[in-house]
Amino acid sequence: MHLRKTVFFLAFSLAGPILGLAQNTISLDDVAKIRMVHKKYEETWLSGDADGVRALFTDDSVLLPPHAAKPWIGQKGLNEFWFPPNAPPTKITKLALTLESIGGDGQIAYAWGSHEVAWATTQGGATTSASHKGTFLNVLRKQPNGDWKISHHMWDDTIPKP
Numbered sequence: 001m002h003l004r005k006t007v008f009f010l011a012f013s014l015a016g017p018i019l020g021l022a023q024n025t026i027s028l029d030d031v032a033k034i035r036m037v038h039k040k041y042e043e044t045w046l047s048g049d050a051d052g053v054r055a056l057f058t059d060d061s062v063l064l065p066p067h068a069a070k071p072w073i074g075q076k077g078l079n080e081f082w083f084p085p086n087a088p089p090t091k092i093t094k095l096a097l098t099l100e101s102i103g104g105d106g107q108i109a110y111a112w113g114s115h116e117v118a119w120a121t122t123q124g125g126a127t128t129s130a131s132h133k134g135t136f137l138n139v140l141r142k143q144p145n146g147d148w149k150i151s152h153h154m155w156d157d158t159i160p161k162p
Helices: 003-019 026-046 050-055 076-083
Strands: 057-064 090-102 108-122 125-142 148-155
Touching: 026 050, 026 090, 026 108, 026 125, 026 148, 050 057, 057 076, 090 125, 090 148
Parallel strands: 057 148
Antiparallel strands: 090 108, 108 125, 125 148
């Protein structure tokens, strides 16, 4: 019985790294690049740079917004969800991301944290403002040139207390 436990332990110990169990081998350089992606995400939204926002996402990216009936896939999905052609003018007036954790293996990474966003929409001469706070999770893929892009973006908004 003791031999069986020892063999199982050795097999699991050797197979763990091969299977990628609980590894976080992302370099400090890659962590800095991922932080920069999130900084650029804030900057491009705040400057109204739709092309800049799009450039931070992979061509096959997936948006998973809260309360959505479906995921929004690819650059086409980004455009349909965030930049529809007949939408009223909208200006992001605040976007603050707080990164809580970054991890990964050097090719695929995750970043999660909290966010606060506010925006103003003008329609029919009237401007309305809205905002929310919540959490987010991004999955990023390292590109052949060494840059990182967001491949999956999920967020929620805080449920108001009764």
